[in-house]
Amino acid sequence: MEKGILEEVKKLVVDTNCPVESRVIAEKICNGARITSEEGLWLYEHGELGWLGMLAELIRHQLHGNHVYFIRNFHIEPTNICINKCRFCSFSHHFSQTHWELTVDEILEKVCEQPEDMQEIHITGAVHPDRDLYYYGDILKQIREIRPGLHMKAYSAVEMDHMIRQAGLTIEDGLKYLKECGLGSIPGGGAEIFDETIRSDIAGMKSSSEMWLEIHEKAHRLGISSNATMLYGHLETYTHRIDHMDRLRHLQDKTKGFNAFIPLKFKNWNNEMAQLPELPVVEDMRNYAVARIYLDNIPHLKAYWPAIGKKNAQLTLSFGVDDMDGTINDSTKIYSLAGAEEQSPRFTVSEMQEFIHQVKRIPVERDSRYNPL
Ligand code: SF4
Known part of the structure; x- marks a missing residue:
């Protein structure tokens, strides 16, 4: 402009x-x-x-001027065996037709398969009953050994809550341990919707909103930045969405530790809430725009394109979005199991650049801290 x-x-x-x-x-x-x-x-x-x-x-x-950011990244989902049973979830073994528990060797093999110029690994999965902090810390240590330059964004606050409790540590000590193992930042998953009534209805077994916010606050104070998400388009109202963003805005005023806000759309395939209709695209765009306006202290608004599809993600670039997440490299199943149109989510770097050029914006390849490369 x-x-x-x-x-x-x-x-x-x-x-x-x-x-x-x-x-x-x-x-x-x-x-x-x-x-x-x-x-x-x-x-x-x-x-x-x-x-x-x-x-x-x-x-x-x-x-951000005319810049649109993206990163070369891939995901690892260590397991979908879960102690929780969130009603909107299509990923865990409760509803998925498949279940898996990757061994550490299998995870390392997947890391080795990735090209050398990968910037970031994103590790999230289900809350496995038996795996604890030391198991997950070991994964980080071993990845660091084989790919020392790779930024590790790992484990949602919900996974951390469980693994740290399993190890009998305080949240702060658990986070310090993961940082020593190489944790670079924390993904935004597990926030769902903070309103306690709706949360207990759709995700009653999950960590509380208070715990999610506490883990992110403690991480920020230890110098570990993070992202924040909001699951929208299910039972919540606009008031619940504003309340959710208000709690994030308040925390960000205190810590300045959130890099990006990522609205995540509820998908109604293969889960306990499949009877609910999905929101139309105009409501998605309204949500992105209000998020950009309301969250004045979170620098980046991200369109997670594996969830909403490439075409809709391109449209979000006219509703306040400046970050297209990454190339993904067909490495996540969370939204494909929920019926998303992107069944094998993947962008090459040149496809991503062309995709951003098509809306007359400037693609900027970034690292995990949003430094242009
Ligand atoms: S959303 Fe996460 S915590 Fe909830 S059931 Fe699915 S995998 Fe488990």
Whole structure:
């Protein structure tokens, strides 16, 4: 966006013919001020989609110019055997047609198969009943030995809660141990929706919202950055989404440890909530735009394309998104088991660059700390 166009957009979003609420919100955003939770809710309930997109794009442009980030990455999912039984889950052995428990050797073999220029490994899976902190720490140590330059983003807060308790350590000591083993950062999974009533309905056996937030806060204080997710499009309301983002915004004010926020869409295939319809794409775009506007202190908004499909992910680039996650290399089953259209999620670097060029933006290959490469 050129500077002149930016000024024009500012005038458009503060249109005097708009409802007074939208004018007040637009003026705040143009002046870099924070909106309230009531205003966030108003955006969800009354904001016109094109206008929301313009507001989100203004913020995205001020933060990142025309850059869209991506990384060369791959996933390892050590197991889908799970002690929990979340009703929205299509991944765990409870609902999936398949189950697996990779050995450490099998994990290392998968790491060795990856090209040398991989930047990041993302390790998450189910909450296995018997595997503890030392088992998972050993995986990190052995990967570090064979690929010392690889950034290890590993284990959701829900996995950590269990493995650290199994080892009888405090959260802080467990995190310190994983850091010594080579943990680089923490993925955002397991946040689901923080509202306690909805959470107990859809994921009653899972770690509490309070524990999720505590683990991320303690990690940030130890210098371990992380991401945050929100599972949307199931039983929650707009109020629950604002509450979720508000708890994240509050924590981020204290620690500044979140790199990216990642909305994750509920998929209704092969799980206990399969009777619920999936949200239409316009609701996805509304959600991305409101997230970009509301979470003014989390630098990056990520479209996790294996979940929403490549075409919809490309559309999010007009609704505040600046990060396309990574090349993935057909290494995750979490969303393909839930019926996502990307059954073998993979981008080559040149395909990713072309994909971003198609919307007239500049692809920037990054490392795990968002340094351009
Ligand atoms: S969402 Fe995660 S914790 Fe819940 S059942 Fe599935 S794998 Fe287990």
